[in-house]
Every structure is written in structure tokens, then in C-alpha cells.
Amino acid sequence: MKSPLPPVSEITALQIETVERWHREPIANPYDDGFKQLVCKQHEFNYRLWHEEDTARSPSAGDTEIANVKRAIDGFNQARNDMIEKLDDAITAMIDQPNTDAPINTETPGSAIDRLSIMSLRLYHYREQADRDGIDAEQKQKVLDRIALCEQQHADLSKSLQELIDDVFAGRKQHRTYRQMKMYNDPTLNPAIYNAGK
Template sequence: MTGENPHNGTALVRSLVRLGFPPDSRTMSASTLAATRLPSVSDITQLQIDTVAAWHRGPIENPYDGFKQLVCKQHEYNYRLWHQEDIARSPTADDVKIAAVKRAIDTLNQQRNDMIEKLDDAITELLGTLHVRPADGAPINTETAGSAIDRLSIMSLRLYHYREQLDRDDADASHRAMVAARIDLCQQQHTDLSNSLQALLVDIFDGKKQHKTYRQMKMYNDPSLNPEIYQS
């Protein structure tokens, strides 16, 4: 945008396209244009894909800030959950190991859901900062943006581990064919969900849809709500 007036409509449209918004962004309102303060969905999904690979090679790190830092933290809990659940299903895991893993899974799942709420809260805060209000009668989506980011996180983990299966020395041709077909389906679902999330964010920041944080209100980890805890 060097040499361009940042308030010029053409310059803003070019910026939107570079940031991952669809080519018809010229039809969006000023409040939607301001939503580019959020990372694009393509940036979010690339973060998830890159960190899954990096964390399998080395330590779990979160070098990001702002909204991406929240995305990465939420993604980390899914990463940890995935591998704890693998341990729990191992036929060699004894009762003591399974009990420890089950408690770890409960804690991580709570943290994962807490981070989904924090992602949605961050969007709410940005909407308030930008004074974006939904139009009268604007519908609310069946899932929040934070929940969609969570699903994309899990999909990136699934794709990574399916691709590992293609590299197994002991895998036969039928196994590889089955895995390849599932990878193709996962890729299609990942693309569909990415596009749906991008459209949802555009509608939210254009005031065409309402945004709310869906409170999970988990009971099992709360000692005042789980009878197996408070009655003991």
C-alpha cells in the first residue's frame, strides 16, 4: 500500500484480498473493513498446520501475540488432548495410567473450552471497540467463530496424523488407499469449514449476524456442581 491513501476504498479492498477476505469485499461496510485487525482465516489455519508439525519435532512454543496468541493456546490444548487420548486407548496402559490420563483429559478439555470462550470474548471486545452493532433481527449462527476455530484445530491434527499413516513402513496398499481417501475428505471438510468461518466473520463485522460467546458451563470439574466430588 506504499503511496496509497489507506482510507481510499480501492486500497482497502486490495488489503482485504491480501488478508484473505473474498474478492467481493468492496461491498462491505466500513466496520467490516476494520475487521482486518483480526488475522485472516487462512492465517489462522496456517498457524495451526505449522505448529502441529513444529510441536512434533520440538518443544511446544507460542511465539504469537494478540488474537493469534489465543488461537495458538487453544490449539495447544487440542494438541495435548489428542496425544493423551491416544495413551488412554493403548492396550498396554494399566488402570493407574488410564486413571491419570483421564484426569489429564478432563483438565485439558476444560482448558480447551475455556479458550474457545476467550476467542469469542476477544471478538466481542473488538466489535465493541469498533462500535459494530448487529442489525435488528440479525440471526445468530448455530456455532460461534471460536467453536469453528476449535474444529479447524482438530482437523489440522487429524490431517497431520493421517499423513503419518501414509509413511508407515508396515502399511500395505489397501491401508494407504484408505488413508489417502480420508485425507482427501478431510481436506475438503477443512476447506468448507474455513470458507464458512470467513463468511461468518464478514457477516458479524458487517452487522448481518449476531455474535455471542456460547458459555460451556461444564459441571464435571466444578467441585460445587459434581455430586461425586461434593458428596465425597
């Protein structure tokens, strides 16, 4: 079966383009439905998470602000992981006759898409640093070297993901959704929450 998913090149282009646009305009998902809508929603949570983590590390952030940011980070991280599962569930729903004898990959397509999302954010912010005023030549070269490494890793991961998707739909690899089962946000499983009222 030929993959019904958009090519990985379109997925990464979506991530790169929206990171740039969301730094200029309000966050909005340009897709109403389909797999790209899920990719963009998952990417949005990474975008929000990235910027909350920047705030948490600011030396000027007070205790109250850090506590609020930490709660926001937990929420965005939970939503990000939920969306990884939704990406993988969507792929599962597209597979007509899964080959249950095929080998299983150590990483799901949803997890790889998440990693590419984070890489697009990293590349944007490294390029921002390379262009900022006041950076000396040594620091700029360090940033440019990291950009080159990130670009290579992004290309490698993109190629690997496309091969995995092709293998899944051709029946050469088995696809499963792996549940994240995060405990820290569950009031019935996190002792710091369920013991708080005692």
C-alpha cells in the same frame, strides 16, 4: 466495519505449522499477544488432549496410568473450552456497534476455530499413517481417501468461517459468546466430587 481479525487462511496456517513443529520441538507459543496468541493457546490444548487420548487407548496402559490420563484429559478439555470462550470474547470486544437485530449463527467463530484446530491434528496424523512402514496398499488407499475428505471438510469450514467473520463485522450476523458451563470439573456441581468426602 472491516474485520480486524487475521484472515482465516493465516489462522489455519498457524495451526498446521505448529502441529508439525510441536512434533519435532517442545511446545511453545510463537505469539506474545493478540488474537493469534489466543488461537495458538487454544490449539495447544487440543494438541495435548489429542496425545493424552492416544495414551488412554493404548492396550498396554495400566489402571493407574489410565486414571491419571483421564484426569489430564478432563483438565485439557476444560482449558480448551475456556479458550473457545476467550476467542469469542476477544471478537466481542472488537465489535464497535453490534447489530442486535441480525440473525445469530448456530456456531461461533471460536467453535469453528476449535474444529479447524482438531482437523489440522487429524490431517497430520492421517498423513503420518499414510507414510508409515508396513502399511499395505488397501490400508494406504483407505487413509488417502480419508485425507482427501478431511482436506475438503477443512476447506469448506475455512471458507464458512471467513464468511461468518466477515458477516459479523459487517453487521449481517450477530455475535455472542456462549458459555460452556461444564459441570464435571466443578466440585460444587459434580456429585461424584462433592459426595466423595461423605
